[in-house]
Amino acid sequence: MATQYAGIELRTDNPIYKNEMQIFTTKIVSMAKEANLFASQGGPIILAQIENEYGNIMVDYGDAGKSYIKWCAQMALAQNIGVPWIMCQQHDAPQPMINTCNAGGPYITTSYDYYAPLDEYGNLNQPKWGHLKQLHVAIKLGEKILTNGTRTDKDLGNQVTLTTYTNANGERFCFLSNINNNQDANVDLQQDGKYIVPSWSVTILNGYNKEVFNTAKVNSQTSIMVKKGDDASPKLTWVWKPEKKKDTMQGKGSFKGNQLLEQKELTFDVSDYLWYMTSVDINDTSIWSNATLHLNSYCDFFEENALALRFSASFILIKTGIAGGPVQLIGKNNVTIDLSNQPLVLQGWVEW
Template identity: 50%
Template sequence: MAVAQNIGVPWIMCQQHDAPQPTINTCNGYYCGNFQPNNPKSPKMFTENWIGWFQKWGERVPHRSAEDSAFSIARFFQNGGVLNNYYMYHGGTNFGRTAGGLYITTSYDYDAPLDEYGNLNQPKWGYLKQLHAAIKLGENILTNATRSDKDLGNAVTLTAYTSDGGARFCFLSNTNSNADASVDLKHDGKYSIPAWSVTILDGCNKEVFNTAKVNSQTSIMVKKSDDPSAKLTWAWAPERKKDTLSGKGNLDTNQLLKQNDYLWYMTNIDINDTSIWSNATLRVDTMGHTLHAYVNRRYAGYKFSQWGSKFTYEKQVSLKQGTNIIAFLSATQGLPNYGTGFDKIKTGIAGGLVQ
């Protein structure tokens, strides 16, 4: 369908190894050095270099080191890559319900070279700037030269790009994650290559960069207001929780769904004989993500789904003679934003019996 549009330029398709010609299949991930397009005439493209990751509720702040990021990029260009695109280069902030997905916070900082506020994330920003400057030294050779690879043993590889005029540009990689390596290239010099690193050699005899040797500025972020006298202001949306727990809702479904990511469900049960209800089981099926239960205005407990899937809440409760008010607070923690039919995925108590 896409090709039939005849737009005049090639389509690219990431993460699709069987993309039909003339579509160019590309690579997304942390490492794409070993990726090869399914057409030998297609350019080798790194469309999403995951420079960090999403921040999930309750988990550690994701971090990818400057060294590992640089290693990934250098290896990609060493192995014939032509384009590296960062995901993300500039962090950001989602608002409202536009978080990156289920259980993901509204921060989209992503440990990017430029952080969520536009500040330089050092040393990553400065280090990657130096890396690209080093690769650019060989730009003309890398795009118009013959490539040769030589296995030097112990996970060390020398890749040389040589132009028709004899100009050279080399990459010396050590993919051993534990052991450093020493290499003697004879007239081109001797080099020490740290574990899991790539050395870039201008002219194949001058080290201009190594991905494990960080020498960029390291900074500590201190966030403050542009105006020291400025103060945050807050606005509260009052909710009659006591009425809700007593079974007296004061908002209809449409009003709640327009304003919130949670919904109260209420029901009641009348009991004439307490002999069989003093140790009852409260059971309800829900589509996720979190469910809090209250019985007669007392908190009974909660449960949440690990990956947003449906689950059953079950709890032993004691009911009294007369009318018992049962209330559930169902909440969502981010909604899916991709995948087949993601906009039709249900959450909350979608139906069925409360037992």
């Protein structure tokens, strides 16, 4: 889509992009509704997300980014799915969007649940499931005080803080936070008891004198799940589709030119690949027997870091492939032939 519409800009307050995004979102939502997948229909989907980690790159879009994210929220709410919408890494998510963050998943290659309480198959991930269930029960105990009380914070020293919520009746609900990474805290609240708060953890107190939860004290069962294949299931088979390489390898590509071209505009989202072929006559093998092909290409890959996210922000404006070059053949003693304007045979195709 990025190259098929003149004037389009990705992920910003651009009418062409927003129209395409709305069409796509509506299509996905409609398919889910038809299958009764949302919890409001009795299905398993309890949350939906619009956009992803936009807050990390929004600064690059300025005011257009802010208005875009508001539009995203309005467009999503208009889908009327009956479950909450979330925005990941969006600190200024418009109401009633819920700002969420990522749990992290290093070395995970075959699963995308990142050790969530429920995995992608709906199974319980223990002990996380049980631990979070206990947390929710503890928070529920203080629900009325947390939503109607007043908050006070007291620094107890050594990176320990006591946060207290108190309602009009004098009832209290408290959090003991120890943000020290290395040292457990021994907290003496005098008549309200003594508590051990492990390093980098939070203890929840119902009142001042009853510990109901600690984030580092896990007593839920641990389970190891073994997934076994079903021998009765039909075996997977592979189907191969040949790529049209022969014509190109014989110098008969889809088109010819005398310049290096911008890949997005040329392949038009139909192909992932663009191949260049050319030939050059050389006479002195002593210079060119161990020649090096040097080319200058534009970055066209993504990594999960801030720089790559910034690249995403202006993707439509950035050239891709080896557009502009130079492409050079470098021989002995840096003798150089510039191939950038050679007669070229080009061929693009999709990998199957």
